[in-house]
Amino acid sequence: MVDKDSPNSKGPDETSSTKDEWPLWEIFIRGQHGMSHRHVGSLHAADAKHAIKNARDVYTRRNEGVSIWVVEASNIAASSPSDKGPLFDPSRDKVYRHPTFYDLPDEAGNM
Amino acid sequence: MSDTPSPLFEFLLRQGDSALVLGHRTSEWCGLAPAIEEDIALANIALDLIGQAKLWLEYAGEEEGAGRTANDLAFLRDAYDFRNLLMLELPNEDFGRTIMRHFFYDAFEVPWLEALSASSDERVSHIAQKAAKEAIYHLERSEDAVIALGDGTEESNQRMQKALNDLWPFAGEVFRDDDIDRAMHDGAIAPLPSSLQSVWKMRVQSALQRAYLTLPDSEFAHSGGRVGFRHTEHLGHMLATMQFLQRAYPGATW
Numbered sequence: 001m002v003d004k005d006s007p008n009s010k011g012p013d014e015t016s017s018t019k020d021e022w023p024l025w026e027i028f029i030r031g032q033h034g035m036s037h038r039h040v041g042s043l044h045a046a047d048a049k050h051a052i053k054n055a056r057d058v059y060t061r062r063n064e065g066v067s068i069w070v071v072e073a074s075n076i077a078a079s080s081p082s083d084k085g086p087l088f089d090p091s092r093d094k095v096y097r098h099p100t101f102y103d104l105p106d107e108a109g110n111m
Numbered sequence: 112m113s114d115t116p117s118p119l120f121e122f123l124l125r126q127g128d129s130a131l132v133l134g135h136r137t138s139e140w141c142g143l144a145p146a147i148e149e150d151i152a153l154a155n156i157a158l159d160l161i162g163q164a165k166l167w168l169e170y171a172g173e174e175e176g177a178g179r180t181a182n183d184l185a186f187l188r189d190a191y192d193f194r195n196l197l198m199l200e201l202p203n204e205d206f207g208r209t210i211m212r213h214f215f216y217d218a219f220e221v222p223w224l225e226a227l228s229a230s231s232d233e234r235v236s237h238i239a240q241k242a243a244k245e246a247i248y249h250l251e252r253s254e255d256a257v258i259a260l261g262d263g264t265e266e267s268n269q270r271m272q273k274a275l276n277d278l279w280p281f282a283g284e285v286f287r288d289d290d291i292d293r294a295m296h297d298g299a300i301a302p303l304p305s306s307l308q309s310v311w312k313m314r315v316q317s318a319l320q321r322a323y324l325t326l327p328d329s330e331f332a333h334s335g336g337r338v339g340f341r342h343t344e345h346l347g348h349m350l351a352t353m354q355f356l357q358r359a360y361p362g363a364t365w
Contacts, residue, residue: 022146043148046259053252057152 025051026076028069029059035110037069048072118294119232120174121194122301124184125291125337127167128195130242131185132346133216134160135353136203145206152252156213159245166238186357190346197336198281200346207270208277210256215282217250218314222307231299254318261322272324283332286311291338 022044028037040059045051051070059065079087091097137157144150168181193200199216203209224246227239260267286308288296295301319326335341356363 044146045148050255050259053255054148054152056248057155058148061151061155 022046022050024073025055025070026073027051027055027059028071029055029065030067030069031064032066037067040064042073045070117174118291119298119300120171121291122295123167123171123174124194126238127164127171127181127184128193129199129216129337130160130167131164132193132195132349133199133212134158134164135349136199136201137209137213139203140209149206153209156249156252159242159249163238163242163245166241170234170238182357186354190342190350191339193336193342193346193350194339195336195346196281196284197333197343198278198284200336200343200349201278201281202345204277205270205274207260207267208274210253210260211271211274211278213249213253214257214318215278215315217246217253218318219285219307219311220246221250222310223302223304226302226307230301235300254314257318257324258322261319261324268323271322275319275324276327279327279329280331281333282315283330284334284337287332287334287337289338 023046024042025045025048026042027040029040030037043051043054043058045054048070051072052068055068055070056065060068134157137153137160140150140153141157142150144153164185165181168184172179172181172184196216198212201208201212221243224239224243228236228243230236230239257271261271262268286305288303288305292301292303292305296303316326336343336346
């Protein structure tokens with residue numbers, strides 16, 4: 001597609017801002033038996049509605065999904081790889097935080 | 112094969128051939144579309160249409176009763192035996208024309224297939240119900256794309272206007288009722304195509320307006336594809352590519 005304007009452009013004359021690419025969207029799909037949406041990949045699209053359609057065509061061709069979330073990639077705040085040490089190392093030696101020291105009753109269902 | 116094919120056979124060929132020809136044209140975009148997301152979407156649509164063609168042509172072959180399969184009908188008939196709309200056999204030209212053509216077709220197919228879902232012919236009804244779901248998605252996609260491209264850049268707007276001007280003389284063919292349509296209507300198998308024209312035109316006009324595109328001021332409509340009287344010169348070339356394998360290696364299978 002050659003449309004490069006924002007989805008809110010008012011008419012064909014407003015062509016001053018010419019971006020070369022549609023923005024990037026991160027795609028989350030909830031599968032048939034899944035309890036939550038999972039990140040499956042990313043794609044380009046002009047706006048959110050377009051991104052959902054593209055996600056449908058790119059990521060649910062084989063009947064994978066029952067629900068789609070899309071998030072513009074620039075709206076995602078991410079931790080920095082250089083902070084890995086302080087962020088994640090301290091939890092390494094705290095095995096008691098894993099719920100493996102007691103039995104979970106079946107009635108509790110999915111945790 | 113009987114001397115005069117039944118009206119139902121002709122009707123089923125029209126359904127199947129239009130889906131097949133547009134499906135093949137759409138498949139020509141594979142690997143060439145302007146963005147990979149559009150490429151995949153078009154390939155999906157092409158597969159939907161070819162799947163629909165298979166269902167219609169299977170039924171056509173059974174109705175004919177001469178032992179021809181969907182594959183025989185698709186790959187072993189020549190251009191003058193095809194019953195597709197002329198608009199659908201035109202070359203893709205550019206992405207704009209492809210999108211505009213899909214929009215014209217989808218805007219007809221949605222109300223058409225919804226009406227066929229209530230057909231007195233159970234098999235027609237079943238095929239239509241399956242195809243209608245696909246068509247609703249196709250229309251959502253093509254309508255949004257027409258609006259986005261018309262209301263896009265100066266170039267995209269001009270290309271869409273050109274696509275509209277080029278295709279408009281072909282858009283009316285589907286609404287010209289003939290004896291086959293009247294026979295289907297009498298048997299409650301299908302509505303008269305002309306009865307859907309105002310719904311179609313309203314939807315098309317409203318989208319084109321939002322797309323800043325101007326509807327050509329002409330009611331002229333080419334015809335001849337659906338009734339098999341005369342195709343454009345493009346269909347033969349398309350079939351030469353589409354049918355090559357079965358012609359060169361008769362009966363070849365996977």
